[in-house]
Amino acid sequence: MVDLSTSIAGVTLPNLLLNASGVNCRYENELQQLLDSSAGSLVTKSATLSSRDGNPEPRYAPLAGQIGSINSMGLPNQGYEYYLEYAKKFDYNNAAGKPLFISLAGMSLPDNKAMCEAFRDANLPCVLEINFSCPNLPGKPQLGYDMEAMEAALQVLAPIIGKPFGIKLPPYFDIAHFDQAAAIFNKFDNIAYVTCINSVGNGLAIDWESETALIKPKDGFGGLGGLMVLQTSLANVNAFYRRLNNGKQVIGCGGVTSGKEAFLHILAGASAVQIGTQLQEEGTGVFERVSKELEEIMVAKGYTNVEEFRGKVKTL
Structure with a gap:
């Protein structure tokens, strides 16, 4: 037997796999599917101040040869109050030990401030994640590429949120x-983790x-x-595993189709691993399959828990 549990921002995940924000997490029934799956946690769709329909269809397409996907969703979501109400009624006692992560992606700093204040005032046990990296909003650059603005x-935002x-x-x-980015994050004690990466922006x-x-928005970008x-x-x-200090963690996201890629993310330093494209294509059964494959790899290598090899990639 191997142990796939982990902890992020002070909360324990029974399994270190979860969905990537944006996939299977816009509506309550989709979030329930994640709770019913073998995922160890769940994160909501990045919320804006008001609900958004997102970009015109078609806005997602798998790519031939199972190499990946392209999308320009445009933050379709139900508005932050929808996810705040979901968080208020989230039954932690009947969630199989799975914590709830809430993703926020305000269109401006005042929007993010208002949303963070609302969650702070609600005093809920969910963990907030601020999305500085949506590449698919026409006319809106990613804040994560503007170091001073970030x-x-x-x-x-950090003092408003208060907790990790x-x-x-x-x-x-x-x-x-x-x-530069790590130096910024290391200044804030309650930044508990970073999630790397959002999609690689503006492919065609x-x-x-x-x-x-293949897709309609932004002339196919x-x-x-x-x-x-x-x-x-x-x-x-x-890179961030090596640079972050004071116990700050990294959640890996991108390229996970099997247990092998999940293993590589942990080896690189990830404390948890998100699945996006493969979840979109395969459905929530992907968590059971990838968990089993990861366990088999760990057994074959003689590992009993993920801490034994986290961040221990060898260099030449």
Whole structure:
């Protein structure tokens, strides 16, 4: 037997696998499916101040060869009050020990401030995650790429939240940016973790036969996910694992199709692992399959728990 449990931001997950925010988590029935699955936790769809329909369809497409997906969803969600009410009635005693993570993605700092104040005032045991990395809003740059603006936002939001919280990050591609971002996060004691990565922004997928983009929004430009972003995800996980201090953790997201990729995320330093594209394509049964595959890998390697190999990737 092997132990797949972990803890994030002071809460325990019976299994370190969970959904990536944005997949199977917009409505209550979808969140219930996650509770009924073998996932160890669940995170809601990134919420805005008011509900949003998102970008026009088609806005998601799997890519040939099972290499991944492209999407330009545009933050379709029910508005933060929907998820606040869900959090208020969330029955922790009947959730199989699964904690609840709430993702917030305000369209402005005042929006994020208002949402964080509402959750603070409700004094709920859920963990907040602020999404600084949505790449699919026309005319809205990702805050995670503006270091000064991101730090200014955290100076406002961290004291409001008060308790441990997380940040959803875009992928970084330059060592200097890893250094700069980590230096910012290390200034805030109650930043408990970062989630790496959101989709790789603004790819373009074209069907060669019809000579047409696969998705409609932004002239076909969208975020890339799935297996083809694995190495970028692992690099970001490991970069922040090496740079964050005071017990700050990393949740790995990107490229997980089997237990092997989950193992690699942990080896790179992830304390938990999210599944997005594969969950979209396979459904919630993916958690049971990946958990079993991860357990088999650990048994074959002689590991009994994930702490024995977390962050211990070897370099040449």
